[in-house]
Amino acid sequence: MSYLLGLDIGTSGIKAILISVEGRIVSTKTKSYPLTIPNSGWAEQFPEHWWEATKDVIKEIISESSIEAGQIKGLSLSGQMHSSVFLDDEMNVIRPAILWSDTRTSEECEEIYEKVGGLSHLIDYVSNPALEGFTAPKILWLRKNEPENYEKIKYVLLPKDYIRYKLTGEVFTENSDAAGTLLFDVIEKKWSSSLLTQLGIDGDILPPVLNSVDIAGRITESVAKETNLKIGTPVIAGGADNACGAVGSGIIKEGRVMVSIGSSGVVLAQANTPVADRKGRIHLFNHALTDSWYMMGVMLSAGMSFKWLKEKLYGNKIDYDKLTQLAGEVEPGSEGLIFLPYLYGERTPHADANARGVYFGISGKHDQRHFVRSLLEGVSFGLKDSLELIKEQGVKIKEVRAIGGGAKSKVWQQILADVLGEEINLLNVEEGPAFGAALIAGVGIGEYASFEEAVNEIIKVRETISPIPKNIEYYNSYYQLFRQIYFSLKDDFKKLKKLTRGWLET
Known part of the structure; x- marks a missing residue:
């Protein structure tokens, strides 16, 4: 019997899954690791924690599945996009990894637009806008704020590429993860030399790029001893978490x-x-x-909005099943109650860090059930965007x-x-x-x-x-109002941020 191993280096932890080549799930293991927040808006992790967790889940999955290491014919990796691992000449980690969810780089995003001549030119180079989570602004932030660390950089790797390096001793990335750095020509499938030049970033710090299905290396002798994998097991390049999720769906x-x-x-x-x-x-x-x-x-904020409602509004006194049951007792449209799910700002379609959540249309007839259904509808409207x-x-x-x-x-x-x-x-x-x-x-x-x-x-x-025809038409009307509410409040969101910041600073 032959098996395949998949690893996902996530934000909250690593997940390993062992499947037969027929697709039968043999075993899954997860192991969490901490997230550190040194300052407001920052998010960092220690890559060493990823590596220790990786070794642990591999050992556990092999041990508990009672299979021979040689039966695992290959493994591949998925990982959180954009997060940056900075390595020195000795391939040691220079500082904690700056994660995709870190928002410290607003100034660097503006710097990128200024240097390239605006959004249109950036789209020409890399097909994407400059957002705080991407890799390029993190590199610029390091150069500006930690020049001593910037000078040490040999490579900048993404999380799953760092773990693959630890497994094989080989340094690579692949197309799907490179695409999220804001330094990769997505259409031509190569690092954008023009953008690198304009940003003053040395392209040598970026690894060679493979296809996701290429063999990126093989399990080394030392790793085999630490994980119980077989020496020489092929390690396939893998992909960004969303690309791998798409394949898995x-x-x-x-x-x-x-x-x-x-x-x-x-x-x-x-x-x-x-x-x-x-x-x-x-x-x-x-x-x-x-x-x-x-x-x-x-x-x-999709499921995160639902989690907020359960924990903050209802104090964890009602579980998710009961909440959705309550939502089912209300007619579509929640009797005129509309929820904007922007609890932490929004990425698509507004790219607005100032946006905030809103319940619009509250009246005396609304009760718990309406607030739940309205939230589920608001998240669905956001997905429709x-x-x-x-x-x-x-x-x-x-x-x-x-x-x-x-x-x-x-x-x-x-x-x-x-x-x-x-x-x-x-x-x-x-x-x-x-x-x-x-x-x-x-x-x-x-x-x-x-x-x-x-x-x-x-x-x-x-x-x-299947959708219910009368509900489609009804929701289309509500969706148009949902869209309009954001644009009506856009400037007020900015004012609110200034007011809140002023209050916090006094």
Whole structure:
């Protein structure tokens, strides 16, 4: 029996999944590691914690599965995008990694726009806008604020590329993760020498770029002793977490869309032809499929909004199942109550760090049930924002597949179908990016002839949620008002931030 191992280097922890080549899940293991917040808006982790956790989950999964190390024919990795690991000449970590969720680099984003001549020119170079989470502004921040550390840099690696280096001793990245650095020409699939020159960044600190299915190295003797893997086991390059999640959901054909409701919300559509949004509202990244791309919108507070409601408004006295049951007792539209899910600002479509959450239209007739349903509807409207932008780029939607915690709620499934106006397909496998990484490993070592073969054999639709026609029309009207409310409040959000900052500074 042959097996494949997938690893996902996430923000809260690592997940390892062992599958048979037929796609049967044999074992999954997770191990958490801490997040540090040295200052407001900062987010850092120690790469050493990732590495120790990686070794632990591999040892556990091999031990508890009672398989021989040689039966694992290959492994691959997924990882959080954008986060930056700075290494010196000895390949030692210079400082804690600056994560994708870190927002300290607003000034550096402005600096990027100034140096390249604005958004349009940046889109020409890398197909994406400058956002605080991306890698390039982190490098500029380090140069400005920690010049002594900047001078030590030999390489800047992304999290899964650092772990792959530790496994193999080889330094690489691959297209899908390089695409999230804001230094990579997404369309031409190479580092943007023109942008690097304008930013004054030495391209030698960036690793060589592979395809996701390329062999990036093999397990070393020392790592084999520490993990119980077999020496020489091939390690496939892998992909960014969203690319791997797309593979694990079967998003490998144009027209298929993944809607993921986790802490954040993601709407992702595979594309055979790269078309960048000239306004920078949605992302264009390289897919794990060679010579393929995906468009993606990200809302910051999807499941996180629901978590906020459960914990902060209801004091954890009502569980999620009961909350969604309450939401099901209210008619679509929540009797005129609309929720804007911008608790921590918003990324797509507004790229507005000042935006904040709003309950609009509260009246005396509204009770707990309305506040819950309105929140589920508001998050769904936010996801619709991304889907509509993807449609604007000429993508014809043929199928929508929903994954994540929100996809487990029958009430939320129906709301999502009604708001999007699309059938929602639920899948037989929901193991996320780690599962996608395992499939990438299978393609990389030749166990599967192609992604199509792997996906068609393993990933199946188990249920379809159809939209209710009268609700589609009703929600379309509410959606237009949802959109209008943001623009009506946009300037007031800025004023509110100034007021809040002034109060905190007194």
